[in-house]
Amino acid sequence: MTQETPPVIEITGLHKSYGALEVLKGVDMAARAGDVVSLIGSSGSGKSTLLRCANLLEDSQEGEIRFEGEAVRWKGTGHNRRPADAGQVRRIRTNLSMVFQQFNLWAHMSILQNVMEAPVTVLGEDRAEVEARARKLLDKVGIGDKCDVWPAQLSGGQQQRAAIARALCMEPRALLFDEPTSALDPELEQEVVKVIKDLAGEGRTMLLVTHDMRLARDVSDHVVFLHQGRIEEEGPPDTLFGAPKTKRLQQFLSHTVSA
Helix, strand or coil: CCCCCCCCEEEEEEEEEECCEEEEEEEEEEECCCCEEEEECCCCCCHHHHHHHHCCCCCCCEEEEEECCEECCEECCHHHCEECCHHHHHHHHHCEEEECCCCCCCCCCCHHHHHHHHHHHCCCCCHHHHHHHHHHHHHHCCCHHHCCCCHHHCCHHHHHHHHHHHHHHCCCCEEEEECCCCCCCHHHHHHHHHHHHHHHHCCCCEEEECCCHHHHHHHCCEEEEEECCEEEEEECHHHHHHCCCCHHHHHHHHHHCCC
16 A cells, blocks of 8 residues: 655644734645645735745744645744754755745846756856756746846846756746736736746646636635635635635636636
């Protein structure tokens, strides 16, 4: 008998508060290898906070986070709870590459240097090997001719594609996208959407926070609708978008999905 492979990311009973404000109220979620899981919901529903907790960029007050079956170890309780093992946090973060809404490229580095920096300095990989990989990834996202330019010389869509290449260069087990297209004009947004769709088609494991319902429907294996810090409804995209069960999701989709 073969044991079932654990999810890449598994979250159970997660609670997160900022002072008295409870943002996540007991969330369960999982993404298995090759899954694309989209998180949708109104502003303030807890989507981005959940993503940041999954990547250990935010400390949660209660609940479990597992990476490939390995539980994050904690010390303290409640608002004093922190990860107990800094080495474990670093290892998990290097395997969960995050792409932010604002591109967060280093302005003083060329695009190629941006993509190469983390594998060379954090992982200690050979510079020549990383450079070859970085150039291939920049070709993959359609900006291979921009290796030697500065971030400020690129459009927003090009900068976001560079940020995706930078995330991929770490060769992570999963990609985490936090509203990757919301800072872009519609025309530039489509450049980034195409890259995300291509990555989904390759079977990449992804968690995607997005306001773009068409993108969520097209690329997801599973969609999670958050409302006021709880999962209101979840399921396959055809079910969630085609036959939403809860009134809150029906109302949300009526305002976000054009006829």
